[in-house]
Amino acid sequence: GxxxxxxxxxxxxxKGKDVELRCDPISGHTALYWYRQSLGQGLEFLIYFQGxxxxxxxxxxSDRFSAERTGGSVSTLTIQRTQQEDSAVYLCAxxxxxxxxxxxxxxxxxxxxxx
Amino acid sequence: AQSVTQLGSHVSVSEGALVLLRCNxxxxxxxxxxxxxxxPNQGLQLLLKYTSAATLVKGINGFEAEFKKSETSFHxxxxxxxxxxxxxxxxxxxxxxxxxxxxxxxxxTQLTVLP
Numbered sequence: 001g002x003x004x005x006x007x008x009x010x011x012x013x014x015k016g017k018d019v020e021l022r023c024d025p026i027s028g029h030t031a032l033y034w035y036r037q038s039l040g041q042g043l044e045f046l047i048y049f050q051g052x053x054x055x056x057x058x059x060x061x062s063d064r065f066s067a068e069r070t071g072g073s074v075s076t077l078t079i080q081r082t083q084q085e086d087s088a089v090y091l092c093a094x095x096x097x098x099x100x101x102x103x104x105x106x107x108x109x110x111x112x113x114x115x
Numbered sequence: 116a117q118s119v120t121q122l123g124s125h126v127s128v129s130e131g132a133l134v135l136l137r138c139n140x141x142x143x144x145x146x147x148x149x150x151x152x153x154x155p156n157q158g159l160q161l162l163l164k165y166t167s168a169a170t171l172v173k174g175i176n177g178f179e180a181e182f183k184k185s186e187t188s189f190h191x192x193x194x195x196x197x198x199x200x201x202x203x204x205x206x207x208x209x210x211x212x213x214x215x216x217x218x219x220x221x222x223x224t225q226l227t228v229l230p
Contacts (some may be wrong), residue, residue: 004158031216033216033217033218035217035218042220042221042222042223043205043207043218043220043223045217045218045219048216048217050216056214056215056216056217059217091158091159093158093159098216100147100209100210100211100215100216101147101164101166103149103161103164104161104218105161106151106158106159106160107158108156108157108158109158
């Protein structure tokens, strides 16, 4: 079956521009996560959505970062006024149910380069 | 707060040799523990997980890991390395209770398999 998909696979932008990254989770998965993978910081949690509950935004690094999840499915991560330190691979994951023991399935990521 | 330490950012083994990748966690209560593998330009794939059942966990591709509470460890092993095992390996934890659902990752270990 189809896995988690992300688009675009690569994004190059200029400092100060806004970008939107998209994630399509596995159908039926109620939980969706965004992580960031960078050379200096490793893999970091950004935000978590579970069903219709309020998202856990505790990992967002600044107010320039926001995310939404429409209809309990597709999610968009938006970075406003991008900075060079935002350059990283942004990974989306989804899982079924609310248990922490459930496997998170990861997408291939979006590589963001801020010039 | 939970944390994960992976000793050795780079590990090299010969084809056919034992693979041992180390992971230690730090939390007041043993968490759920996961090992993920990441091949170049791909997302993360779950190898195995510990969810408070058997302490010796078998995963895909011949990998296994043993949970040792007394040592706060969850080391990953494979008896005989194959060239296709070359990848980056991440240990991750998540709490067994509370509202947090995200994974906290170690810094990763790059495995090189020598012919």
